[in-house]
Amino acid sequence: MAVAVIVLAAGQGTRMNSDLPKVLHHLGAAPLIAHALAAATAIEPARVVVVAGHEAEEVRQAVALFCPEAEVVIQAEQLGTGHAVATALPRLDGFEGRVLVLYGDTPFIRAETLRDMVAARADVVVLGFEAAEPGRYGRLVTSRAGLERIVEFKDATPEERAITLCNSGVICADAAVLARLVAGLTNANAAGEYYLTDIIAAARAEGLSAAVVTCAEAETMGINTRAELARAEALFQARARAEALDNGVTLTAPDTVFFALDTWIGRDAVIGPNVVFGPGVTIESGAEVRAFCHLEGCHISRGATVGPFARLRPGAELAEDVHVGNFVEIKNSILDEGVKVGHLTYLGDAHVGERTNIGAGTVTCNYDGVMKHHTEIGADAFIGSDTMLVAPVRVGAGALTGSGSVITADVPAGAVALGRARQENKPGLAAKLMERLRAEKARRAGGKA
Ligand code: UD1
Numbered sequence: 001m002a003v004a005v006i007v008l009a010a011g012q013g014t015r016m017n018s019d020l021p022k023v024l025h026h027l028g029a030a031p032l033i034a035h036a037l038a039a040a041t042a043i044e045p046a047r048v049v050v051v052a053g054h055e056a057e058e059v060r061q062a063v064a065l066f067c068p069e070a071e072v073v074i075q076a077e078q079l080g081t082g083h084a085v086a087t088a089l090p091r092l093d094g095f096e097g098r099v100l101v102l103y104g105d106t107p108f109i110r111a112e113t114l115r116d117m118v119a120a121r122a123d124v125v126v127l128g129f130e131a132a133e134p135g136r137y138g139r140l141v142t143s144r145a146g147l148e149r150i151v152e153f154k155d156a157t158p159e160e161r162a163i164t165l166c167n168s169g170v171i172c173a174d175a176a177v178l179a180r181l182v183a184g185l186t187n188a189n190a191a192g193e194y195y196l197t198d199i200i201a202a203a204r205a206e207g208l209s210a211a212v213v214t215c216a217e218a219e220t221m222g223i224n225t226r227a228e229l230a231r232a233e234a235l236f237q238a239r240a241r242a243e244a245l246d247n248g249v250t251l252t253a254p255d256t257v258f259f260a261l262d263t264w265i266g267r268d269a270v271i272g273p274n275v276v277f278g279p280g281v282t283i284e285s286g287a288e289v290r291a292f293c294h295l296e297g298c299h300i301s302r303g304a305t306v307g308p309f310a311r312l313r314p315g316a317e318l319a320e321d322v323h324v325g326n327f328v329e330i331k332n333s334i335l336d337e338g339v340k341v342g343h344l345t346y347l348g349d350a351h352v353g354e355r356t357n358i359g360a361g362t363v364t365c366n367y368d369g370v371m372k373h374h375t376e377i378g379a380d381a382f383i384g385s386d387t388m389l390v391a392p393v394r395v396g397a398g399a400l401t402g403s404g405s406v407i408t409a410d411v412p413a414g415a416v417a418l419g420r421a422r423q424e425n426k427p428g429l430a431a432k433l434m435e436r437l438r439a440e441k442a443r444r445a446g447g448k449a
Pocket residue numbers: 008009010011012051075077078079080081082083084103104105136137138139150152166167168169194195196197222
């Protein structure tokens with residue numbers, strides 16, 4: 001059955017105390033809304049509509065990045081969840097099928113739960129949960145016939161407030177039914193808002209059926225404050241670690257490894273302690289990342305080893321059996337099979353051919369203060385320690401650079417390039433020099449007394 005998803009994300013999130021709209025705060029190195037969109041896209045919806053309001057342009061950019069197929073509509077004034085859905089529905093004009101309404105600030109909803117909602121046999125389906133502390137959640141009023149209505153906390157009687165079955169906010173109904181019910185909403189309630197939740201009572205009054213699908217409370221956790229965001233981050237990391245272990249990844253010290261929403265690690269990879277994954281990291285089976293590495297936007301192939309203390313930045317691509325050692329930073333560079341970069345090196349905007357060895361302290365001087373330039377190093381080359389490669393520059397296959405060289409011109413294949421001052425030895429000078437320095441020290445000390 002065709003499904004369309006509406007993601008509500010217009011609220012400012014006042015309690016975040018932030019200039020940034022709530023749904024753009026990060027969880028697992030991705031904006032909150034990316035999590036809801038990931039669950040939504042996992043069920044392969046025909047359409048996705050995001051309702052934005054506060055800082056809509058920024059929200060639109062994030063949505064374009066994480067879910068390019070989604071449309072964004074603007075709800076200029078936040079008049080309630082029912083009004084937000086009404087703002088989105090014109091974009092679904094002509095769509096026939098189920099519509100799922102999600103919140104952009106609820107990151108842990110699983111795709112399986114959404115599938116259960118779509119599969120449930122009732123005209124309107126609500127995702128509920130048994131709340132440990134029901135607090136201000138809307139309460140689900142049920143009878144033998146199923147779900148009767150949802151009452152918001154503000155409008156609830158003491159008896160209704162005693163109900164622990166709560167509304168997660170996720171709702172599913174046929175597009176035409178939803179459009180008709182939403183069109184009939186009013187704002188005659190304690191908050192003066194158009195409550196989406198009122199469609200349940202309206203559906204029942206029409207003789208339609210309503211049902212509750214339940215899920216674990218943790219799945220429906222919404223983020224309203226920085227404290228909740230911090231708790232959500234801990235929960236996200238705990239799940240990501242457990243998932244990695246389940247997938248056959250070795251984590252030496254799981255509690256010290258931090259994942260991003262899109263981190264992908266193959267079976268039998270080994271991740272040491274204190275490793276941080278930013279967005280866009282993929283690691284093939286059998287690769288090893290040693291302690292204290294920071295990785296983002298990079299790919300590590302089978303058999304490669306990275307770290308300890310390495311930093312891989314966006315565009316770092318390590319082919320099979322590459323070795324990157326301590327205090328090495330790599331940005332926007334491709335390292336072909338078997339390349340070794342053992343120590344204290346910066347490679348930026350470079351391509352290094354197969355089996356080449358990069359000596360300690362090598363730097364690609366890729367930035368001239370205005371533009372970035374490329375460094376090309378061929379296969380089987382040997383870059384001597386402390387070589388400065390002033391880009392744009394090319395070092396040919398099998399070439400060698402002398403330690404301490406500043407390479408400003410291309411090096412032909414097979415050549416040795418020496419770009420350093422010639423050494424001069426002064427026989428016997430060392431003792432004389434020391435004598436002169438000691439005398440100078442004594443003179444200064446005497447002057448002070
Ligand atoms: C809502 C539900 C409540 C449920 C709770 C779960 C209603 C009336 N109440 O209450 O039953 O228990 O969620 O968390 O639906 N939004 C818009 N436009 C608006 C208003 C809201 O896009 O005009 C978005 C918000 O950005 C947010 C979501 O809808 O992502 C929920 O809105 P919020 O104001 O937080 O609803 P609650 O009062 O928490």
